[in-house]
Amino acid sequence: MTADVQSLAKRRGFIWQSAEIYGAMAGFYDYGAMGAILKRRWEDAWLKYFMGLNENYYLIDPANIMPEAALKASGHVDSFTDPLVECSKCHTAVRADQLIEEATEQPAEDLSLEQIDARIAELGLACQKCKAPFQKARTFNMMFQVDVGPTGQDKAYLRPETAQGAYLNFKRHFEIMRRKLPLGLIVIGKAYRNEIAPRQGVYRMRELIQAELQIFMDPETFATELNLTEMDGKEINVQLVDMRGREDFKPIHCKELIEKHCLPDFYVWHMLKIQEFYLKVIRIPKEKFRFYEKSEKERAFYNKVHFDIEVNLATLGGFREVAGLHYRGDYDLTRHEKGSGEKMEVSLDGKRVMPHVLELSFGVDRNVWTLLDIHLTEERTGVLKLPPVLAPYAFAVFPLMKKDELVPVAESIATMLRRDYQVCCDQSGSIGKRYARMDEIGTPFCITVDFDGLADGTVTIRDTDTAGQKRVKVSDLQDIARSLMAGTGAFGDLQ
RNA sequence: GCAGGUGUGAUCUAGUUGGUUAGGAUUAAAGCCUUCCAAGCUUUCAGCCCGGGUUCGAAUCCCGGCACCUGCACCA
Structure with a gap:
């Protein structure tokens, strides 16, 4: 399951490690x-x-x-910084202040690095795992410091x-x-x-x-x-x-x-x-x-x-x-x-x-x-059942096949919907493959122009969550699109 | 940061007692076909994490780095 989401996130263009081509750095991601x-x-x-x-x-x-x-x-310069001591042998790092607090049962938060080293020597503290002595205490600040101006x-x-x-x-x-x-x-x-x-x-x-x-x-x-x-x-x-x-x-x-x-x-x-x-x-x-x-x-x-x-x-x-x-x-x-x-x-x-x-x-x-x-569910193929307001594409418009009668109609519908929404228009390959592609990126509604609809000015509209389809008039599409996207109407309520 | 494991096209992977042009599937692109759910056929693009070493020869062995996974530590 983990691999599926991660692989889909990459394969379909969602998110992956930053600077991949240079071997990447941990903790940075690109959308x-x-x-x-x-x-x-x-x-x-x-x-x-x-x-x-x-x-x-x-x-x-x-x-x-x-x-x-x-x-x-705000407290970040002091508190976002941890004093660490590291074992000289097994390199286990522990929080120096916590170490001293445990040993003395007194607060040690405000000690300087020198004081920490002195206290550790005084108390004879050593690594709890392997008993080896600690290296000198050092601070680790979780903030990225930047030098501002020419002299920094x-x-x-x-x-x-x-x-x-x-x-x-x-x-x-x-x-x-x-x-x-x-x-x-x-x-x-x-x-x-x-x-x-x-x-x-x-x-x-x-x-x-x-x-x-x-x-x-x-x-x-x-x-x-x-x-x-x-x-x-x-x-x-x-x-x-x-x-x-x-x-x-x-x-x-x-x-x-x-x-x-x-x-x-x-x-x-x-x-x-x-x-x-x-x-x-x-x-x-x-x-x-x-x-x-x-x-x-x-x-x-x-x-x-x-x-x-x-x-x-x-x-x-x-x-x-x-x-x-x-x-x-x-x-x-x-x-x-x-x-x-x-x-x-x-x-x-x-x-x-x-x-x-x-x-x-x-x-x-x-x-x-x-x-x-x-x-992301694995029902038919991968299906990303996003709420419509979150979907990258609100609609996809397809000609059932790549035929001269169908393509221009699909394109004109796409152009119309693009005034208000992000729309994907695709005519390549089989219709099933195009549906599957939209399923994976979470496009909630796919509109298909077929031969039956050419005669009476209708298209089918498909709901990604259920793969169910309804036939609607092209002239009603804008109203339907608006109510589906605004959430004022549900797909199931369409006639 | 420590210990162990892993790293092969976009994705998933085969291949490591060192030995031909690194194989497959999926995806993608182009075309043919096709009257609704990743169909079929043809073609194409694309890969051994990075750097060094050993060797006649390295995806394979060694060293260093980077990244990922698991455990520990860390996570004001």
Whole structure:
């Protein structure tokens, strides 16, 4: 199964390793002709859905390179760096701070490299595996450093997450957008992490794409801005910490999550929205979707509440993280207020508020992979059952055979549909082969011009999910196309 | 980063006690045929991960690198 998705991803132009012809570098991927557009469609669907949650949510596009000071304030310069010590014999690398903490039961996070070496010597620590002494401690920073300017004196980094760009822009947007909360800033863009050993395909990349919505809000009033009644009677797939090892997840009522499990109401409302996005827009089967609660130990200290969004992926062997919902409190703005000296507190109706952040963070590459993993089936041949809004081609138009009577009609239909949609028009080989090709890249509808239809101005339209066909009038095609693509009409409802 | 395994056209693969022009299937392209689901026939394009070494001769053996897979470690 894994091989199938991977091989199809390559063969049909979705995604593969970057710089292949030079032997490639781990952790970097290129999107091809089908993949790039599929990714764009996912991003568009995501943007439409989440920007639509509130009229005060906006798409912004901050720079990828950030000055050191900003990442110092965010904590990345210090915390995104691990001090490592390596065994001189078996080369097992361990986190130096954790090693010392275990031995002394005292925090060792702030020790310098020299102090670490001194402490290790003092405590007589050696490799736990082979008892050989450690080499000197060194730091490993997961951020890519760049030298800016001709002398390279301005230290900077490729951003390790898109979120920071939103935080840096908060104050200005609050002014521009007329001082209202909640304010949502959306970033869809690249982030960079120098992973030690990236593996598992697009699941861990060194250059990745994030789609994030940072909601700046007043925790005391935020819930009043939301239509909380939407949660009435609704259940959310959740695996709480104490359910681990026993069950993958359990549908739990929103009300219960709020009252019994003490989650903020606004948090649960957003869980519901995210679940709706995955189940309705992306069409993930309900039993393959869950929220995964992070334990206090697992989550970052500034996250007051943290669930990952996980999808059960056959290619990755189970439930895997594709997004996260983090209630970060006022950590980020407070840090940047301290770091920059710029006041982040805002004044609302005479009340001074340091906005809190609710972060919706999605890994785009993982989500695109999820589309392939979930929607690729092996029914007839490979069939990618994409929701129509995500498909690279919305329609394909074929003459039943390469005959002079049929070809021009097919071409004119294709031209007509191309005004609004991406359309593939193909006349080569057998009709079955052309259908199969469209099945593999997830084109939802194939329109075929045949001899019967020439006489009465009709064509057949084929639904990729079922391979079922209907005969429709050419003159109705535009209306049919619109309703199929907008989701206002289903294929099964066609006469 | 460590240990083990693997690397052959676009994809999947045959071929390694060293020995002819590295074989097949699928895909792709062109054509013939064909009145609806990868049909058939003909033709064409295209490959030994990269670099070095041993040898009369290397896809095959050795060394180095890169990548992938599994386990360990790492994943603020």
